[in-house]
Amino acid sequence: MAENHAMTPHALAHHFDSLDQQREAGTLGMWVFLITEIMFFGGLFLTYILYRSKFPHEFVAGSHALDIRLGAFNTAVLIGSSLTMALAVYYSQVGSRRLLVTYLTLTMLLGLVFLGVKGIEYTEKFEHHHFPGADFQWEDPAQAPALDGNPGAGKVDGRHVEMFYWIYFAMTGLHALHMIIGAGLIAVLIVLAVRGRFTAEYHMPVEITGLYWHFVDIVWIFLFPLLYLIGRHE
Amino acid sequence: MIPKQPRTHYLNISYGFKSWLFTTDHKRIGLLYLVSITLFFFVGGAFATIIRLELATPQGDLVQAETYNKLFTMHGVMMIFFFLIPAVPAVLGNFLIPLMIGAKDVAFPRLNLLSWYIFNLGALFTIYAVVSGGVDTGWTFYTPYSTTYSNTHVLATGVGIFITGFSSILTGLNFIVTIHMMRAPGMNWFRLPLFVWAHYATSLIQVLGTPVIAITVLLLAFERVVRIGIFDPALGGDPVLFQHLFWFYSHPAVYIMVLPAMGVVSELVAAFTRKSIFGYDLVAFASIAIAVFGFLVWGHHLFVSGQSVYAGMIFSFLSYAVAIPSAVKVFNWTATLYKGSVSYQTPMLYAFGFIGLFTIGGLTGLFLAAMGLDIHLTDTYFVVAHFHYIMVGGTIMAYLGGLHYWWPKISGRMYPEGWAKLGALIVFVGFNLTFFPQFLLGYMGMPRRYHAYPEEFQVLNVMSSAGASILAVGYILPMVYLIWSMRYGPIASSNPWPATGLEWQTSSPPPTENFEEIPVVTWEAYEFAGQE
Ligand code: HEM
Ligand SMILES: [Cu+2]
Numbered sequence: 195m196a197e198n199h200a201m202t203p204h205a206l207a208h209h210f211d212s213l214d215q216q217r218e219a220g221t222l223g224m225w226v227f228l229i230t231e232i233m234f235f236g237g238l239f240l241t242y243i244l245y246r247s248k249f250p251h252e253f254v255a256g257s258h259a260l261d262i263r264l265g266a267f268n269t270a271v272l273i274g275s276s277l278t279m280a281l282a283v284y285y286s287q288v289g290s291r292r293l294l295v296t297y298l299t300l301t302m303l304l305g306l307v308f309l310g311v312k313g314i315e316y317t318e319k320f321e322h323h324h325f326p327g328a329d330f331q332w333e334d335p336a337q338a339p340a341l342d343g344n345p346g347a348g349k350v351d352g353r354h355v356e357m358f359y360w361i362y363f364a365m366t367g368l369h370a371l372h373m374i375i376g377a378g379l380i381a382v383l384i385v386l387a388v389r390g391r392f393t394a395e396y397h398m399p400v401e402i403t404g405l406y407w408h409f410v411d412i413v414w415i416f417l418f419p420l421l422y423l424i425g426r427h428e
Numbered sequence: 429m430i431p432k433q434p435r436t437h438y439l440n441i442s443y444g445f446k447s448w449l450f451t452t453d454h455k456r457i458g459l460l461y462l463v464s465i466t467l468f469f470f471v472g473g474a475f476a477t478i479i480r481l482e483l484a485t486p487q488g489d490l491v492q493a494e495t496y497n498k499l500f501t502m503h504g505v506m507m508i509f510f511f512l513i514p515a516v517p518a519v520l521g522n523f524l525i526p527l528m529i530g531a532k533d534v535a536f537p538r539l540n541l542l543s544w545y546i547f548n549l550g551a552l553f554t555i556y557a558v559v560s561g562g563v564d565t566g567w568t569f570y571t572p573y574s575t576t577y578s579n580t581h582v583l584a585t586g587v588g589i590f591i592t593g594f595s596s597i598l599t600g601l602n603f604i605v606t607i608h609m610m611r612a613p614g615m616n617w618f619r620l621p622l623f624v625w626a627h628y629a630t631s632l633i634q635v636l637g638t639p640v641i642a643i644t645v646l647l648l649a650f651e652r653v654v655r656i657g658i659f660d661p662a663l664g665g666d667p668v669l670f671q672h673l674f675w676f677y678s679h680p681a682v683y684i685m686v687l688p689a690m691g692v693v694s695e696l697v698a699a700f701t702r703k704s705i706f707g708y709d710l711v712a713f714a715s716i717a718i719a720v721f722g723f724l725v726w727g728h729h730l731f732v733s734g735q736s737v738y739a740g741m742i743f744s745f746l747s748y749a750v751a752i753p754s755a756v757k758v759f760n761w762t763a764t765l766y767k768g769s770v771s772y773q774t775p776m777l778y779a780f781g782f783i784g785l786f787t788i789g790g791l792t793g794l795f796l797a798a799m800g801l802d803i804h805l806t807d808t809y810f811v812v813a814h815f816h817y818i819m820v821g822g823t824i825m826a827y828l829g830g831l832h833y834w835w836p837k838i839s840g841r842m843y844p845e846g847w848a849k850l851g852a853l854i855v856f857v858g859f860n861l862t863f864f865p866q867f868l869l870g871y872m873g874m875p876r877r878y879h880a881y882p883e884e885f886q887v888l889n890v891m892s893s894a895g896a897s898i899l900a901v902g903y904i905l906p907m908v909y910l911i912w913s914m915r916y917g918p919i920a921s922s923n924p925w926p927a928t929g930l931e932w933q934t935s936s937p938p939p940t941e942n943f944e945e946i947p948v949v950t951w952e953a954y955e956f957a958g959q960e
Binding site: 207208209215218219222223226227229230231233234235236237238240241244245248249326327351353354356357360364 | 535602604639664665
């Protein structure tokens, strides 16, 4: 395609010497930003670890009440979206506008599917009074696993299950917020891509949005086992 | 020969509010920060004034206990989050890093401007909290008092700090990328001025630490509003978790405040001894070592919080270890003075002040890091004196020294040397009179954060309050003559000291793009001989 080789001088900001320098700066900036994100989520992971070890039974009970099928489905959706994002980045590098737009759109759709399913899960939690706060109720001992050898272990303290749900909503909520931002960024990329703003020489925005998107996926890869899976066999 | 100013430079290239509020020039953004933090410094200073007035007498006569709690909280919050943390990096760092590495601007100029707006937005929330009744938790916001019992404006203050944190993160991110990507040809890592190394290390802390305080404050806010129970023991939560999270940021944050100041001092010592810094590599690596080890010592703030004794021992040991790189710097500066042709101009006076006072502050930190001694000294005025020696004696001295040293570059004019020397002297005397008695008070057992105290402490407290009023004069004076000099000061040449460093090779004030022509660096840092 001819446009591949068109120089894009307007894409070079005045304070950089070359597009290469500009792209590397953008990429490094995104990596540094992702490190801050790791530290940001890190505080929540620490909280999770602390209270998981303090209230293991309540956390297991809370996990059991989550819908593992929806969680697994969403995990698959996100991994798929990582693949389509990687392809989008690839096609931006080779300068194929049509495939770039296709894969960006697919990525965004998968992201929206994820958010939709999350919405279903959240609604269900509201209906079952599992959303923490004044309305929270935990009175279904059938859901609590039978635990032996530990006096009184069969009983689960509802207040601590509520803490599990606080952590669940904080972590998945923060993650969902990142997904929404990611989907918004991709929407902007799609518009720009359709207008032909990206070429084989200039595609830095696609690349760094890709980094961000993969990061958000990886966070979920940790959240899924921590919140849905661990202790499920008990 | 009378130096001439360039016809156009970054200050006169455009006029009007818009040209400042929408600027992406790192130099102008540095000045925007200068205006903001100076304002907050004087707000914080006003609270300190009332505190010292109250403490002039043993009885609680000027303000109530509740008011007093608010005063020291708002003093701490303003000074730490809105003055000390941004002071050197956001003003001097912003202005100088691109100049020092031979770049046209920072890597992300618009992000840089955004960070200033975020900073002020955060400040707005905090100022709202202040004027609508204040907060009384202490700048440390310990739970469960802050989450459950305090009925002051914790939330607005917390939101302010949360928002401001992002400006700190963005500044750090910008500097890291700038230092990696924007160096002029030939400017390799070991030719960088030590100021730049110090800022690189600082940026690492900002980027790694600040997100943790952000999430912590967020949890605190949720806890306060919807009672999550994460920090509230009544709900199964753990208040010490808050202290861990808080100090995981806030100990490294003390290095956000002091590392850039150390960078300034390295520049001053080199320029006014006309020698290369002794052990350049060591000083550079010491900055990085401080940034890394600084993340491993937060537990020395929890010796009396029910942390396990063994954890305490490890934190105590690591606290001693982190003092080593700081000491390395002090020794290297001192060694640089040896046989240097030292000239005693104002910036150098401030550098001397920094070296002496920082040493005292650091050594008393070691007292506190000894677990046994800390039981006696914790929450006394000894701690207050310790950190003021470092933050006020160290950081603010270096900040003022740097402001004077680079003033000709910033404004294109010289400040009045006589007045400036007088100011430096007043600051030094006032500072020591204010804070040295507090070491004694703390040692004798006077607790911090009370508005009344037993009679026998009065003499030392009166000394401290007297010192504070001298210190206030010392801070107002530079503000007056620096503003005066912008109009009436003698025109500065491009390199008035003279000093090495690329920032001195462009005109004073520099053009918007910093250099007429991007320099090619062929000499080492502080190479005085090669450059004249
Ligand atoms: C280098 C810059 C430093 C700064 C800006 C600084 C600042 C501070 C601040 C603000 C506090 C009081 C926190 C509070 O309770 O409100 C403090 C306490 C403390 N500092 Fe430093 N410090 C520095 C260096 C050091 C060093 C080098 C050590 C020891 C190796 C140290 C050891 C301590 C200890 C143990 C405490 C806790 C005292 C207590 O609460 O009993 N500090 N410091
Ligand atoms: Cu500390």
